[in-house]
Amino acid sequence: MVGGLFIIITSQNYLKKVVGLAIFQTAVFVFFVSLAKVLDGTAPILTKMANAYSNPLPHVLILTAIVVGVATSALGLALVLQIYKNYETIEEKEIESLELKSDK
């Protein structure tokens, strides 16, 4: 989780920022799924063998969150592509210097 956040903050490359965001989100998904585990629990399917079931709800929530995460990453990558088409670079520093030049 912290690793993903670190990448977002420190990297100068927009593509790396999107990847960092994906890592950050995935870490949160794993956190959710780990909440669902019940000791000695099995998958929540009705059988005579099982005496405890893991909680299925967090998995369902995360299924939704994964879809949201995919959409976020896709939009982020599309924006990076557009930025590259317009500026011919995706390095934050180079774009900043380009903008400073165009402002003058």
Place this chain on the structure above:
Amino acid sequence: MFDIFLDDAPALVVVLPLLISAIIAFMPSKIWPWMISIITLLLHLFLSLHLLKEISVSGLIIYEFGNWEPPWGISFKIDGVNIGLQLLFSIFVLVSTFYSRKIFLNEIDYRDSGKAYSLWLLAVGSLNGIILTNDIFNLFVFLEISALASISLIALGAGQNRKALLAAFNYLIIGAIGATFYVIGVGFAYAMTGTLNMNDLVIQLAQYSDGQLAIFAGMSFMLIGLMVKAAIFPVHIWLPPAYSYAPSAVSTLLAALATKTILYFFVRLLYEVFIIYPSYLSLFLDFVLFPLSLLAIFIGTVIAIYQDDIKKLLAFSSIAQIGYITLAFSLKDHIGVVSGFVHIFNHALIKGGLFMAVGYFAILYKDRVTLNSLKGFGYKYPITSFALLICGLSLIGLPLTNGFISKLYLFQALYTNEMYFSIALVAVSSALAVVYFWKIVEQMWFSEIKFKSEKEDAYIYLPIWIITISIIVFGLYSTPIIEFSNLSADYLISGYQN
């Protein structure tokens, strides 16, 4: 036959725009996507009015999706807190959609108008979901749909200025971090209570009345996540570029409604759920939200003075205005919450009107509107300029406008809490608001160059004047806004629980 639909009105106000948005996405026509959006939003307004009628009879509607009972299923809740906001939302969206047509035709390729209106309706539907939902995870989903839709809309501004892409990208990254923080908080809350429904959450949290570290951590994560989304002061940095490089019609919608709906949910979470930990709540309000609001008011106003670009100036003044709202909400008493809601209503109208007028100028000037470019506009385009003047005076808080009512209530709330330093600060920043607005007025009316008046487009100035007239009407006769805000505060403060 119609009654079947009316029973599902709470779901339909959200689902209808989302469904229609999928239908119009690939229409290549110039006019049809707009026409269909207008018809959809007229229906939306009709449904909102129906909800108002229902609420005035019963006082509370809980709509269960698929008839799953609340702790298990997702539910929408409509009560005194959000019905006023719902109505404002519905009316404002209709007016700004009416305004958006000519603006979009000028700013983006007409073949894209189907996609633009598709995103527009997506943002409308999901923002409305934020107002109505009673489920903390469902809120996250709506939060992300609205964020993704508005990011795409902001990126449409790239045809005008490529900086729009950078603004959209920064919003995406910062917004996604905020949303993920919120989800971490939801995870903690769910781990401790096993529920996501807000009413049930209150009941379940009561058993940990002595306080648990995990719950406090979760609450903090949720609040910080929402603060990022609502652009409360230190985490507002995504907002000014996003609003100023978006297409003009989009900045109107976002500035007026997007942050307001999230602020509303923020307050609802504070006063409806977290109120059961009074010590935590007052710690957060007194030592986090209160000082941050004061900083937001002061710094937002000062930065606005130094802006040359008018849309950026308005965006920074938005930061200050959000500060006024959160300052009012941090007071923890009835009058504070009332004044917060009053300012949510009034500021939505004021900022909407200002962005609409400036958006029209941007199209007339065919470039970004800076202070210099406004020279003589007061004579060149008198109708729109006069509307801008009234909205601006209302932003400062002059009598006869609704901005005055906001300031009056805010001062009253601060006075009853004996916060004289805050009163002074609010007064000073109102005076500073005169400075930046005067710079605009000076360019528009008092420059040497004189112009003959030119023809203005009625399709554009009509919606601007609808907003402007409502500003004056609510300044003279403010009872509806006060009533709705009182109702909201009554529900929230009395510790009302279902």
